[in-house]
Structures are given as structure tokens and as C-alpha cells.
Amino acid sequence: MKSSKRKSKSSKETDPGETTSIQNIQDELRLRFSQNAPSPSLHGYEKERGQLFDLIKRTASTGESNSVLVIGPRGSGKTMTLNSIYNELIEDDNIRENLLQVKLNGLLQTDDKIALKEITRQLQLENTLGDKVFGSFAETLQFLLDALKCGSQSSKPILFILEEFDMFAHHKNQTLLYNLFDIAQSDQAPICVVGVTCRLDVIELLEKRVKSRFSHRQVYFLNNYSYENFCDICMSYLKIESKPVRCDFIKEWNKQVEKLSKDSTVRDVLQQQFQFNKDIRALHHILMYVVCQLNETRPFPTPSDFVEAMKVTSTDSKSAMLHGISILELCLIIAMKHLTDIYDGEPFNFEMVYSEYAKFAQKRSSMQMYEKAVVLKAFEHLLALELVKSTDGSGTRIQKEYRLMSLLIHPSQITDALQKYPQCPTEVKQWASTSVI
């Protein structure tokens, strides 16, 4: 609702003056890369969409009950497809009057009681329900559905969309799922249950009695597009559809985007991203960064923006954190690395680390040897940064010096950090590179 308002506002701003500035383009693109993108541009999935469309339409028009699971990785466009199907369906007046939609999300409705309340709210039956007290969940749900029957007519079709479906399977006794599937299967009221999830094994989560009531219809959304498709998708995201009033700036913008799509640096960045992560949302992150860098003086994106965006989104955060620790802490990490090498990945405790450090510090005259308490404080800082973790939960009553720890940094990250570390003493570097075995 909100987004449509925004869209109309931005078009109002642009049309009369015919002076689309970078601001307006930024507005539109930023919205497009946010989670509230108003008009999703879908790529592929025609077959899957058709399947779902038919199914939901049958419920909406003929009152047939259905249940289906939509499975696919995150960001593959499951929810977007469902939204676009719904929007297309309600263009039909008949369906718009009849079809009700209930949207539930596993992240929000964390138990069945909250879910039931939310269903009541979305069906706008709070008043009908009033203060009535029901014996069971099933009775309440049945009452709600009955309330939707108007007069002698059969009840209105309802579309239930359950996002993060797998989380509903963790509710106690799976009451909600059981009842929804039961209603769908025994044809008590025309409902269509659509579960959306990214878990391929979601069927295994269902209890036997729930599983037997489910229609076992599954639609897979697998993002099996090629690199070429990926590039096209990326550029289509950046392009602005020309408005009815033709505008030079938009034309220029699209020309620039076209130019970018042929640029070898940009293609390299996209290739890198594609091999690393095909997810469209990750692509959004890069594009959003690029768009954010634009302003009046610099209205068009350049290939270097893409390179910069890639750099920002793919920095190794642990190496970055290692860069900011003190020399003493760095020494401790190197000692831990050696200990892990010596004992073949076995956990170690502070005393071992300290003696390893003491051996090193005493050998090199230039290294100042610190008191145990100071070293312990440095050790605790590493613990607080979660670069080191205790292997047996924090609840144990072992003194902290003897608590078993394991190092959570890969040796390559340590080497990386040592190279970048400002004014790192050569002894420390040497110590890190010596093999102990």
C-alpha cells in the first residue's frame, strides 16, 4: 500500500517538469533494490508460475481446496511470484470480491495462538469472535471459517500463504498445519494452503498425521540461470523504463547502462559475484552501493564503482578485526596457532598459551615480557571478540586459566593480517612463519 503511494508520488514529480534528475532515478532504483520493490521483474519460472496460478485460480473461482509447497533457495523469487499471481487474480472483479488472503510468516507468528489471532485479524472477524471461549484450536478455526459463510451460500475461498513454512512445523503438535491441511483435504471450506520455504527436507519435518493430509504437491523454484542471464538481469535492474513523456536524461541514463553492460571490468566483477553467490539479493547489495554513490556532480555509474562495491561487500571481516588488535594479542594468537599445530587441533588453555608466549618472549631480547595478569587481560579481549571460544560451555566451574579453548581463525587469515599489520615487529612475523613440528 505504502509503496504504491510512493510510486505515484515520484511519477507526479517527474512528469510535469520533464526534468528527471539523478535524484528521481536514485529514488526509483533505491526502492527497487529494497525489500519492498513494488513491481517485481521476474525472470524465468513461467512454468512454475502457471502451475501455481491455475491452482490458486481454481480455489478462487470454483471453490476447490488445495495445498501446495513452494520450495526454493532464498532470493529465488518465491514470494514475489505469489504476490504477482495474487495481483493478477484480483484484477478479476468476481474474484476480488470473493477471495480472501491470509498471510502468515513463521518469523512473526511464533506459536499457534498468535497465528490464530492473526488469522482472525486478517479475516476481520474480531467482532464475531468476541469473547467466545472455545475448547480447542480446531473448534475456533472451524468457527472462523463458518462465520465467513454468508447466508446459505458456500463459504468464501481463502488463500493461506505461510512464509517460512518450516518454522510452523516446529510449533507444538503442529496444530495449525494439521487443521489447515485437514480442512483442505476434507473439503469443509474452500481454502488453498501455500507453504513457502527454502528447506528441501521440509516434508520430513511434518508429523505423520499432518503429512498424510497434505496433497504432496510441490513446486520448485531453482535459480538455474547462466552467467549471461545473470548479467542481463543485473542490467535490466539498472534500466529505467522510459515514461510516456520522453525525457532526455532517462535516455542518457539507459545509454550509459548499456555501455556499462559491455564494459569488461563490470563483467569481471559480475563474473566474480556470480561464481561466489548467485543470489539476486546479493546482487542488489552491489547495485544499491553503486546507486548510492551517485550525485548531481557524478550522475552516471562507472566501472570503478562496481569494483569498489565488490571490494566492500567481500572483505574478510576476521582479517579486518585482526588488524586492530595489539601486538601482544597478536602474539597470543600466533602461540595458539602453534599449539593447534602441535596438538593436532586439540583444544588448549590459557596456561599453555602463556608458556608458549613466554618461551618466545624470553628467547627474543627485544620483546618485552609482560606480566601474566596483563597477558590474561589480552586473552580475555580475544575471548570477548569471539576469536577464541571455549569448547565446554561457559557454565563450567573450571578456572578461566584452565578452561579449554579452541582457535576460530584460519592460519591464512593470520598470515593475511600479519602482512597488513602496521609496524609489525619482524620477530613476530618470523615466529608466525616458523613451523613448529
Added chain:
Amino acid sequence: MTDIQEAASENMAEVDNFKEDLNKTFPCRQSQINLLLSLFGQRHQYTYSSLFIYGHTGTGKTAVTTNILNHFKLPHVLVNCVECYSSRFLYEMILNSLHGNSVTESSDLVKCDNMNDFVRMFKQVSQEKGINQETIYIVLDKAERLREMEMNILPAFLRLQELTQQNVCVILLSEIVWEKFRTGSGYCEPFVLHFSDYTNDQLIEIMMLDHPTEYDENFYRMYLNLVLSVFQMVCRNLKELHHLAKLNFQRYAEPVKTGEATAEDTRKLWKNIEPHLKKALQTVYLREVSSSQWEKMQQSIEAGQPPALQGLSSRSHVELPYYSKFLLIAAYLASYNPAKTDKRFFAKHGGKTSRQSKLLKKHERASNHMLGPKPFALDRMMAIFYAVVEGRVAPTANIFMQISSLVSLNLLGHVASDDQIDSPKYKCLVSLDFIKSVSRTVNFEVMRYLFDFV
């Protein structure tokens, strides 16, 4: 030019002015400030649904973010997840501060205890307040605490934009890297932003911001260099360094005040301050004494009195009854010596060591003091006690009372096994230095009886 563009260019000028101001208050944070400003964009523009800002303490994560939000009066809520330790407090805090309710007037505070209600009420509040045309920022400081709450909270906050269908941006601030936040699925990745640490020069530049006005700038810079040279190896935390520099400055400036040295005589000043800084490293830095105690100690030293026993020295100094000391020593020996060796140390004719046991000893040598104290039965400790204590001691209730008071002093630990009432097990919790100083007071050579050191 149209109105919009005019407004935009005006806005740009304002942003530039502000950037300058901000760079003055937060030196060395230019790139981060620029990036944040460009990401935020105009008030109504959408931005990332969530930002994750990480970096070490004192790198200005919270300060820079809140300063920008406050300056432009962007609708925002600042929540510290340590304060709001339960999900309910968190929801209510966010809703109430959006609403503009102060916490004191409890009449119309919003009540909310689950995510579902939160999302619904959030929409409601933002519409009521008429801020739904602008980006609402929710800043969650110390975001690592969110991991300890219900498992749906973090993923839900990360996709709050989608769930509320509002223009909202959640900013998470933490010291811990983003990888540690991922557990299970359901995560919309935030845009991860690093606030890098300061180099030494930058540290000095920042600390120069509040140099005492009565002294020369170069003089203070010199002093900061000295402080850094002592502390930088162990600590690069701006807050701690800043505190330590402030605390010790009077001491450093003293010779100049009294006329013993000139401001240029750096060598003399260094000689004067070095021992103090080193001492501060061992006490104030470890928080063994508070800063006020430290100042008091400094004053009493100046006045020529011996300083009260505090800090480092007090750690290995504790007054105990005579028998308690021996009980503690016995407990220490029982904890760190293997039971097999008791015969060798305490029996009259058990001093033989075969070659095999020597080999064994070499293997175990590293372990005992490395791996920590082992639990032992009460009987074993009492047997060692009778062997080491001078004179005959009757096993009276008084002796056993002292064991339990050692436990309550946390010098001994009771190992959890409540089923065995008749033979409880203990563990010795004191360090080697401590036990050395205790045994010195009773003229007992503890090192001769420790398997690791024989």
C-alpha cells in the same frame, strides 16, 4: 531550476557543511562518514534494509551513527541491547520512543510482547506520527546480545522492511564479526560495514583533541608519544589509552611545574615518568585499583608514606589461620601432584624412583601445572595435611570448619558430586605464586614437594 532541484542543491550544501563539522569532531573517520551519508541519501529514499557496522571499541561506531541521525533529525530509535535484555523490553523500547513517550509517565505506554504485535504496532505508530514517508532508523547497539534472545528476533529485524512494508532501516552495531551471527537459516544478509582501527598517528591526533590548554601542544604530543610507546604493545583501545594518558599527565608535567626540568628536556621527563607508566600498566590497566584509588596512592607516595598494600601486591597476600595455611598447602599438593607420587613425597621409605617412572615423569612434566588442578578426595588431603603440618594435630571439628571456610573464601572449590556426602571432593583454586607466598609465611618449602618441579 525547479524547486526540487533547488532544494536538493541546498541540501547538498548543508550536507557538505555538516561533513566538515563531523570530520572535525571525529577525525580519521572521513571514509566511514562519507559512506554512511551516501547510503542514507535523502530523507525519503530507501536504503539497505539492514546495515551491520562492526569494529573495535572506540572506533566511533555509535558516535558517528547517532551524530548523523541526530543532526539531520532523522526519525530514529537508539536501543542498547544490553539494557533491553529481553525481547519484550526491546519491542516496547522501540515503540515507545517512536511514539515519543517518556518512560516515566507510565499511563499510555505501549505493551507488546511478541514480534507479530510489534510489526503491527510499528506500522500503526509510524502512520500516526506521520513519519512513514521517511526512512525510520532503528539502531541496535551491542547487537551480539540479540543472538541470546528468541531465535526469530534477529532474522525478523533483518527483514523488517519486508515484514512491515515500511521504509525502515535496521542498523546493527557490534564488536563481533557478522559470521558469528549466522545460525540456521532465515537470514537476509545485511550490508556489512567496517569501522577500521586507528593507526598510532591517528590515535595521537584524536587524543590531541583535548590537550590541556595551559601546556604547549608539542609538549602534550611528546607526552602522548611516550604513553603510546609504553602501552601500544598491549592495548590499542582508544578509550583506555585516553584514560591512562589523562591520569598520568599531572605526574609528567610536575618537573616542569616545579622547575626541575624544562619542557624541552624530554630525556629527563621520560626518566621521570617511565616507572610510573609501567606501574600503571600493572595496576590501573588491569582495573585492580580504580582511578581514584590510584590517584590517592600517588598522593601518599608524594607525601612520603609507604603506599597501602593494594593492587598487585595484595593479590598474593592474604591472612589465614595457621592450620588453614597448611590445609591450603595440602590441598594444593593434592591437586597438582598425581596420587601415585604421594608415597614418594610423604612416606618415610618411599624415595625410590625407577627408570620407568622417570620416563613417565618427563611425559607428564608439562601437564600438571598446565592442565589445572585435579579434584581430590578429602581423605587424601587430610593425609597430606598430617604429613606436612608440624606437631600432632587432632582431627577436631575446628579443622574441618576451616576447610569449609576455605571453600567460602573461594580458595578451595567444592567439586559437584552431591551424592557422596561421606567423601566430598575438592579442588584447589589458588595460583602457584599465591601458594609460594603462603608457604613462605609458615617456613614450608612447597617447591620441594611439587612433582612438576622436582
